[in-house]
Amino acid sequence: MLIGTKAEYIKTAPVMRELDRRGVPYRLVDLGQHSQLPVSFRTQLGVREPDLRLDSQTDAASIGDALKWAGRLMSHLRSRSHARRHVFGGMGGVCLVHGDTPSTIIATLMGRRAGVPVAHLESGLRSKSAVHPFPEELTRRGVMRLAHTYFPPNDTAERNLRARFAGRDIVPTGHNTSSEAIGHVWPAKPESRGPALITIHRVENLHRRARLVDLVTTIERLAKREPVRFLVHQPTENALRGAGLWERVLRSDAQVGPLIPHDEFIEATAAAPWVLTDGGSSQEECAVLGVPTLLWRATTERDEGLGHNVVLTNYDARLVDEVTADPDRYRRPAARPEVTPSSIVVDRLVELNEKVD
Structure with a gap:
C-alpha cells in the first residue's frame, strides 16, 4: 500500500484496519507528500507506523516543493530491481493506491516499474475536461490507464470505468471509504452547534487571483453576519500571502487557524450551521453528516449530497x-x-494476491 497525503491516510485507514482484523499481511509505504504527520494522527486512525518512508524532508506545500519532492521520488524508478527490492521490500502481491493526488500517480508508476499489479481505490471519477480540475483530472486519467483493478465508489464512477475499460477488473464498493472513516470518529454530539466552517485548498482556487479575492471578500462578508471559523491549509496561506490578501483575512471577523485533527474536524463539521469548501473529501463527509454545504467550485465530479444538502x-x-x-x-x-x-476491497485484494502468488 503506497500513500502520501493526510486524506489518503484517512480514506485507506478502513482498509488497513480490515486487513489487520483479518490478519492479512501488507507493507505500508509513505511517499511523504504530507510528511509532517504526527504519530497521534495515525493512532487516532487506528493504523500503524509505515514500514518505509520514502521522503520526509518537508511537506509539499507549494508547487516548487512539490516538484522537488516528486523529483526525489522519481529516483526510485531507476530500475525494476530497485523498485521491487527497496520500495516493495521484495514482496509481490498487489499495489493499492488511492485517489487523484501526485502521490497516486507516483505510487502507480512505482507499482508498474516493480512489475506489481496496481489496484486503484476511489477510481472512476471523471470531469468533462482533461485539465480541470488540475492536476486531479490528469492524475485520474493516467492512473486509470495504468491500473489493473478499479474500486469505483458510486454508480457514476462505475459507468465511467465500464465505458472505457470494460474488460478490466472493476469492483464497485457501493460507497467511498470516507463513510467508514467518519464512522470511526463519529461525533459524540452531532446535535450541538458551533461556528460555520470554511476550508479551501484546491489548485484551481489558489492560483487565480480573482478567485482568492472573491474568497476573502466572502469570508469578510459572512463573518460579519455570524461566527465563522476558517481552517487554513498551508498552501492556502502561502497563496493568500503571495497575493497580498493574508492580512485582510486576519483582520476579518473570522476565527482563523490551522487544520485540526480529523476527529475534531468531523465534530466541528457536524456542529456547523453550514460548511464552505472545495474539497472532495469534505463534500463526502458533509453528505454523510447531512450538514448544509456550499462547494466553492464551478463543477464537481462527485455526486454525494448534490441536490440534497x-x-x-x-x-x-x-x-x-x-x-x-x-x-x-x-x-x-x-x-x-x-x-x-473496506470489506469489499479486502475481499478482492486477497483474491488477487492469491492469483499473483
Whole structure:
C-alpha cells in the first residue's frame, strides 16, 4: 500500500484496519507528500507506523516543493530491481493506491516499474475536461490507464470505468471509504452547534487571483453576519500571502487557524450551521453528516449530497448568501451507510494476491 497525503491516510485507514482484523499481511509505504504527520494522527486512525518512508524532508506545500519532492521520488524508478527490492521490500502481491493526488500517480508508476499489479481505490471519477480540475483530472486519467483493478465508489464512477475499460477488473464498493472513516470518529454530539466552517485548498482556487479575492471578500462578508471559523491549509496561506490578501483575512471577523485533527474536524463539521469548501473529501463527509454545504467550485465530479444538502455555488455570491441565510432547509439527518467498502476491497485484494502468488 503506497500513500502520501493526510486524506489518503484517512480514506485507506478502513482498509488497513480490515486487513489487520483479518490478519492479512501488507507493507505500508509513505511517499511523504504530507510528511509532517504526527504519530497521534495515525493512532487516532487506528493504523500503524509505515514500514518505509520514502521522503520526509518537508511537506509539499507549494508547487516548487512539490516538484522537488516528486523529483526525489522519481529516483526510485531507476530500475525494476530497485523498485521491487527497496520500495516493495521484495514482496509481490498487489499495489493499492488511492485517489487523484501526485502521490497516486507516483505510487502507480512505482507499482508498474516493480512489475506489481496496481489496484486503484476511489477510481472512476471523471470531469468533462482533461485539465480541470488540475492536476486531479490528469492524475485520474493516467492512473486509470495504468491500473489493473478499479474500486469505483458510486454508480457514476462505475459507468465511467465500464465505458472505457470494460474488460478490466472493476469492483464497485457501493460507497467511498470516507463513510467508514467518519464512522470511526463519529461525533459524540452531532446535535450541538458551533461556528460555520470554511476550508479551501484546491489548485484551481489558489492560483487565480480573482478567485482568492472573491474568497476573502466572502469570508469578510459572512463573518460579519455570524461566527465563522476558517481552517487554513498551508498552501492556502502561502497563496493568500503571495497575493497580498493574508492580512485582510486576519483582520476579518473570522476565527482563523490551522487544520485540526480529523476527529475534531468531523465534530466541528457536524456542529456547523453550514460548511464552505472545495474539497472532495469534505463534500463526502458533509453528505454523510447531512450538514448544509456550499462547494466553492464551478463543477464537481462527485455526486454525494448534490441536490440534497450539498450546493454547487459556481462562485455565485447571491447563492452563497441565500444558502447561508437559511441553511436548515438544506440540512439532512446524519446517517452512516450500511455498506462497508473496506470489506469489499479486502475481499478482492486477497483474491488477487492469491492469483499473483
